Amino acid sequence: xxxxxxxxxxxxxxxxxxxxxxxxxxxxxxxxxxxxxxxxxxxxxxxxxxxxxxxxxxxxxxxxxxxxxxxxxxxxxxxxxxxxxxxxxxxxxxxxxxxxxxxxxxxxxxxxxxxxxxxxxxxxxxxxxxxxxxxxxxxxxxxxxxxxxxxxxxxxxxxxxxxxxxxxxxxxxxxxxxxxxxxxxxxxxxxxxxxxxxxxxxxxxxxxxxxxxxxxxxxxxxxxxxxxxxxxxxxxxxxxxxxxxxxxxxxxxxxxxxxxxxxxxxxxxxxxxxxxxxxxxxxxxxxxxxxxxxxxxxxxxxxxxxxxxxxxxxxxxxxxxxxxxxxxxxxxxxxxxxxxxxxxxxxxxxxxxxxxxxxxxxxxxxxxxxxxxxxxxxxxxxxxxxxxxxxxxxxxxxxxxxxxxxxxxxxxxxxxxxxxxxxxxxxxxxxxxxxxxxxxxxxxxxxxxxxxxxxxxxxxxxxxxxxxxxxxxxxxxxxxxxxxxxx
Ligand SMILES: CC(=O)N[C@H]1[C@@H](OP(=O)(O)OP(=O)(O)OC[C@H]2O[C@@H](n3ccc(=O)[nH]c3=O)[C@H](O)[C@@H]2O)O[C@H](CO)[C@@H](O)[C@@H]1O[C@H](C)C(=O)N[C@@H](C)C(=O)N[C@H](CCC(=O)O)C(=O)O
Ligand SMILES: Nc1ncnc2c1ncn2[C@@H]1O[C@H](COP(=O)(O)OP(=O)(O)OP(=O)(O)O)[C@@H](O)[C@H]1O
Ligand SMILES: N[C@H](CCC[C@H](N)C(=O)O)C(=O)O
Ligand SMILES: [Mg+2]
Numbered sequence: 001x002x003x004x005x006x007x008x009x010x011x012x013x014x015x016x017x018x019x020x021x022x023x024x025x026x027x028x029x030x031x032x033x034x035x036x037x038x039x040x041x042x043x044x045x046x047x048x049x050x051x052x053x054x055x056x057x058x059x060x061x062x063x064x065x066x067x068x069x070x071x072x073x074x075x076x077x078x079x080x081x082x083x084x085x086x087x088x089x090x091x092x093x094x095x096x097x098x099x100x101x102x103x104x105x106x107x108x109x110x111x112x113x114x115x116x117x118x119x120x121x122x123x124x125x126x127x128x129x130x131x132x133x134x135x136x137x138x139x140x141x142x143x144x145x146x147x148x149x150x151x152x153x154x155x156x157x158x159x160x161x162x163x164x165x166x167x168x169x170x171x172x173x174x175x176x177x178x179x180x181x182x183x184x185x186x187x188x189x190x191x192x193x194x195x196x197x198x199x200x201x202x203x204x205x206x207x208x209x210x211x212x213x214x215x216x217x218x219x220x221x222x223x224x225x226x227x228x229x230x231x232x233x234x235x236x237x238x239x240x241x242x243x244x245x246x247x248x249x250x251x252x253x254x255x256x257x258x259x260x261x262x263x264x265x266x267x268x269x270x271x272x273x274x275x276x277x278x279x280x281x282x283x284x285x286x287x288x289x290x291x292x293x294x295x296x297x298x299x300x301x302x303x304x305x306x307x308x309x310x311x312x313x314x315x316x317x318x319x320x321x322x323x324x325x326x327x328x329x330x331x332x333x334x335x336x337x338x339x340x341x342x343x344x345x346x347x348x349x350x351x352x353x354x355x356x357x358x359x360x361x362x363x364x365x366x367x368x369x370x371x372x373x374x375x376x377x378x379x380x381x382x383x384x385x386x387x388x389x390x391x392x393x394x395x396x397x398x399x400x401x402x403x404x405x406x407x408x409x410x411x412x413x414x415x416x417x418x419x420x421x422x423x424x425x426x427x428x429x430x431x432x433x434x435x436x437x438x439x440x441x442x443x444x445x446x447x448x449x450x451x452x453x454x455x456x457x458x459x460x461x462x463x464x465x466x467x468x469x470x471x472x473x474x475x476x477x478x479x480x481x482x483x484x485x486x487x
Pocket of ligand 3: 379
């Protein structure tokens with residue numbers, strides 16, 4: 001319980017109707033979750049407008065309403081507070097409600113198209129290995145000192161975020177490492193948080209369904225850096241063509257990392273093989289368990305952030321060299337028949353290209369690469385033909401299949417992918433809508449030494465078809481097929 005006046009502290013309200021000395025049981029932005037005493041925040045969404053549910057919220061006992069426009073009919077006993085942007089106010093109020101937990105630990109956010117989960121997870125594992133209490137907010141899962149709290153989003157909403165940070169503070173965490181998705185920035189989910197540092201990984205094609213243009217997508221990422229405080233660090237990948245843009249208007253201390261350009265943190269790849277990466281970082285030669293040049297960037301970002309957080313360089317490198325990163329990222333296994341299976345979360349054109357070029361660089365001369373790939377439904381349609389094309393460019397055989405068609409027709413998604421293929425590409429492509437059958441077929445086609453890449457779902461444990469999620473696990477499917485073929 002908190003007084004409404006405390007929750008409204010620092011929130012620029014344009015108009016207040018009613019009293020602000022009432023007690024609030026909780027902040028909700030979904031009318032279906034209103035209970036007596038709730039503060040209901042009407043947010044304009046991508047599907048509906050929360051303002052249309054104000055009356056329902058009042059009927060269900062909401063004590064106060066935050067809105068951008070006053071409803072035509074207002075109830076006398078309810079307080080109505082008008083703000084310029086409800087989502088912004090929601091962030092500020094959630095931070096007030098939980099007494100600003102982000103200021104009671106060191107909060108580091110990671111943004112970029114690819115690598116967020118990997119970098120945030122490595123930082124979490126690293127700092128725990130170095131003896132700190134830590135929290136993690138990621139696509140795969142949220143964690144507090146090793147306890148798992150399931151995640152529904154890459155970046156939680158304003159209320160959940162502050163509630164989780166508050167739990168971390170209560171459990172003595174020194175650090176929280178979190179992913180900051182572009183959706184989260186655009187929807188103001190991080191409003192009201194105070195960051196100790198921000199990391200930019202890269203920016204390539206994704207989410208144009210939501211942001212409409214690449215420029216809007218870039219601006220969403222940049223907005224995160226623009227709002228950092230002076231006390232924070234802003235660490236950017238200067239090899240990325242938009243790396244510098246992130247630093248343009250930030251008040252934070254500007255730092256960079258790179259493999260190719262001049263930077264504050266530099267690394268060089270000495271060896272890249274299935275066993276891991278040998279990197280020269282800051283003059284030290286170190287073996288890491290992570291595979292692929294893209295992971296050299298991730299490791300370097302983690303190293304740079306750890307040093308900027310005041311950690312000892314040698315201690316960081318020693319710990320980091322033992323870590324495996326996040327589940328379902330370049331996760332490889334060798335079958336009894338000597339086929340190499342790789343499960344990876346590549347679901348953007350750039351990630352597919354990175355993972356396949358890594359496989360290309362480190363495979364043995366005669367091995368064939370068989371790629372199983374699909375594209376998500378209700379997501380950016382423009383990446384579909386490109387992902388299929390990239391998969392064909394870098395594979396000997398490609399099986400197009402389903403990856404969470406959601407509300408869309410899976411066959412149509414595959415057709416959208418096929419549209420990117422030339423006649424030659426089509427010769428090495430098969431389309432099998434059922435992902436289980438697609439993985440089975442790939443395993444049957446593979447011989448000793450060949451590589452089967454199952455792309456796009458990584459750690460996910462479900463397949464969502466027509467809004468229904470059923471259990472599905474790429475790694476499990478791969479292992480079952482490998483074992484059956486060995487009998
Ligand atoms: C496109 C998108 O990002 N949508 C998010 C958004 O929902 P929305 O704008 O569609 O909401 P809406 O349905 O229009 O409703 C508007 C408002 O009315 C309210 N409402 C609605 C119905 C009702 O009966 N009563 C009521 O009060 C809703 O609670 C909401 O506040 O705000 C919701 C609350 O925070 C999110 O749960 C929801 O995430 C959806 C489920 C989603 O799938 N998001 C994905 C795309 C996403 O956010 N992904 C990124 C990662 C992407 C990446 O980097 O790869 C993430 O951070 O997870
Ligand atoms: N630094 C990187 N550059 C390019 N590709 C990468 C990089 N790191 C990882 N990838 C590729 O992207 C995939 C997703 O990685 P990861 O889960 O770390 O990214 P993410 O940014 O968290 O993704 P999401 O937006 O879905 O949360 C990996 O499985 C790999 O194929
Ligand atoms: N965070 C990404 C994950 C995509 C993963 C892929 N398996 C899919 O379902 O499209 C998104 O929600 O767009
Ligand atoms: Mg992620």
